[in-house]
Amino acid sequence: MSVPDELFYTPEHEWVAISGTTASVGITDHAQRALGDVVFVSAPTAGTRVTSGEPCGEVESTKSVSDLYSPVDGEVTEVNPEIEDDPGLVNSDPYGAGWLFKVQLDDASGEMPPGLLSPAEYTALTKDDA
Amino acid sequence: MTSTPPPSAGPPSAEPTSAPAPRRTPLTSVHERLGASLTDFAGWLMPLRYGSETAEHTAVRTAAGIFDLSHMGELAVSGPDAAAALDYALTGAPAALQPGRARYTMICAADGGVLDDLIVYRLGDAEFLVVANAANTAVVTEALTERLAGRDAVVRDRTDRYALIAVQGPRAAGILAPLASVDLAGLKYYAIDPAQLAGRPVLLARTGYTGEDGFEIFAAPEDAADLWAAISAAGAEHGLVPAGLAARDTLRLEAGMPLYGHELSRDVTPFDAGLGRVVRFDKPGDFVGRAALARVAAAAPERRLVGLVSESRRVPRHGYDVLWDGTPCGTVTSGAPSPTLGVPIAMAYVRPEAADAAQSAATAEAVSQAGAAASGPGAAELAVDVRGRAEPARLVNLPFYRRA
Numbered sequence: 339m340s341v342p343d344e345l346f347y348t349p350e351h352e353w354v355a356i357s358g359t360t361a362s363v364g365i366t367d368h369a370q371r372a373l374g375d376v377v378f379v380s381a382p383t384a385g386t387r388v389t390s391g392e393p394c395g396e397v398e399s400t401k402s403v404s405d406l407y408s409p410v411d412g413e414v415t416e417v418n419p420e421i422e423d424d425p426g427l428v429n430s431d432p433y434g435a436g437w438l439f440k441v442q443l444d445d446a447s448g449e450m451p452p453g454l455l456s457p458a459e460y461t462a463l464t465k466d467d468a
Numbered sequence: 469m470t471s472t473p474p475p476s477a478g479p480p481s482a483e484p485t486s487a488p489a490p491r492r493t494p495l496t497s498v499h500e501r502l503g504a505s506l507t508d509f510a511g512w513l514m515p516l517r518y519g520s521e522t523a524e525h526t527a528v529r530t531a532a533g534i535f536d537l538s539h540m541g542e543l544a545v546s547g548p549d550a551a552a553a554l555d556y557a558l559t560g561a562p563a564a565l566q567p568g569r570a571r572y573t574m575i576c577a578a579d580g581g582v583l584d585d586l587i588v589y590r591l592g593d594a595e596f597l598v599v600a601n602a603a604n605t606a607v608v609t610e611a612l613t614e615r616l617a618g619r620d621a622v623v624r625d626r627t628d629r630y631a632l633i634a635v636q637g638p639r640a641a642g643i644l645a646p647l648a649s650v651d652l653a654g655l656k657y658y659a660i661d662p663a664q665l666a667g668r669p670v671l672l673a674r675t676g677y678t679g680e681d682g683f684e685i686f687a688a689p690e691d692a693a694d695l696w697a698a699i700s701a702a703g704a705e706h707g708l709v710p711a712g713l714a715a716r717d718t719l720r721l722e723a724g725m726p727l728y729g730h731e732l733s734r735d736v737t738p739f740d741a742g743l744g745r746v747v748r749f750d751k752p753g754d755f756v757g758r759a760a761l762a763r764v765a766a767a768a769p770e771r772r773l774v775g776l777v778s779e780s781r782r783v784p785r786h787g788y789d790v791l792w793d794g795t796p797c798g799t800v801t802s803g804a805p806s807p808t809l810g811v812p813i814a815m816a817y818v819r820p821e822a823a824d825a826a827q828s829a830a831t832a833e834a835v836s837q838a839g840a841a842a843s844g845p846g847a848a849e850l851a852v853d854v855r856g857r858a859e860p861a862r863l864v865n866l867p868f869y870r871r872a
Binding site for chain 1: 505516517520521522714717718781782783785804805855
């Protein structure tokens with residue numbers, strides 16, 4: 339299972355990449371493996387206000403449906419346009435081409451948003467899970 | 469991301485571990501070596517998928533898949549009275565089967581409720597093999613034991629003595645033919661024959677649960693891994709892949725086949741499920757459930773099992789309400805994204821009047837489209853309440869998929 343060092347994670351099995359005041363969000367390799375083939379992602383549309391810990395969409399796979407939570411506070415600026423036609427990107431490249439949405443952070447201080455997990459913390463969490 | 473608990477075998481992890489460790493089949497180590505995602509299914513550790521379940525599904529539709537079904541219950545029923553006793557115990561007429569033939573049937577309670585759906589194979593004049601769902605093996609064994617009491621026939625749970633491997637798909641016969649000691653062309657649909665397969669003694673049956681041509685192979689547990697390897701090697705050039713329970717579920721759903729715990733339960737009769745044909749009122753003698761089932765057959769049905777095709781990409785799932793003009797009229801029993809159709813499909817029990825209205829609305833729409841006129845408003849519409857939002861769905865005849 340892959341847990342890239344440069345990302346932050348949530349207990350809901352999402353990853354966050356922070357670049358300046360923009361956060362990119364996706365689901366982890368662990369999550370995509372557990373879900374199986376992703377067939378549809380309902381992500382928040384651009385302009386939507388999202389709040390950390392609140393549901394903002396859903397991920398449909400063959401066997402189940404899962405809520406998507408926003409890991410941060412802010413406004414959605416961009417949704418991955420490829421996912422609509424090819425939701426399998428979430429399985430084949432969860433940390434790359436399978437990214438889901440980007441958020442302009444409310445907190446422009448450059449401080450780390452609260453509540454996120456380090457790669458080591460996330461790895462430990464998924465070990466407990468398994 | 470937090471997962472809604474799936475209705476049956478499903479991800480993610482973390483079941484409370486108070487239950488006993490799931491049983492392993494003779495092939496569990498093989499699945500582990502193949503890197504399968506394993507799941508606890510009816511008390512057995514079973515492969516959910518090996519890679520992409522969609523790819524496994526498609527392989528079975530277009531080439532072939534190999535499945536471990538060793539969790540299924542094998543009950544041997546034997547004795548001079550076995551045929552008559554099974555006629556009494558089940559809804560079907562096993563006594564009318566020729567040796568070497570099989571039939572899909574059910575075992576019902578006295579009130580007509582379904583205890584399990586079964587395949588009964590007649591191996592000889594006084595010898596039958598009854599294959600039950602893993603979750604119901606104990607219930608069926610108990611019911612058969614009770615129903616055979618006082619007759620010259622016995623039932624024995626032989627689940628531990630059989631590994632069961634299925635090879636399903638249009639290329640299944642081509643894959644197995646070079647390995648088999650018998651001519652597969654002579655093995656008809658729903659027939660079973662003793663044979664040698666890759667030099668191992670097996671019972672070879674032309675049955676399955678995928679909507680494709682295929683075979684189910686009953687073998688000694690100690691031969692299972694070698695058989696799996698031999699079939700996999702023979703199938704490689706034909707596109708055979710190992711397939712797990714996730715693919716098996718979408719395959720049977722597309723084929724409109726019921727799954728116990730979903731379309732079938734103690735609370736429904738075979739007639740509810742549109743499977744009244746398995747109740748053989750024409751057989752001689754009484755059988756358990758006859759009186760109740762005769763009443764059900766004569767009465768107006770309370771519900772109908774229908775097929776739904778979603779017009780949204782959000783998937784109707786087990787337990788969701790079906791809405792008719794916004795009001796609940798039934799419940800989804802199984803639903804999944806259909807790999808073959810490319811859209812979500814579902815089976816559901818709905819009130820007959822809702823099904824009739826949706827059917828005639830669909831017909832009217834087809835007629836008006838043929839006449840190039842728009843369908844008028846006010847037509848009764850079906851929808852599924854998918855987590856709080858009504859998603860329109862179209863009623864279709866089952867099955868969703870029929871092989872060419």
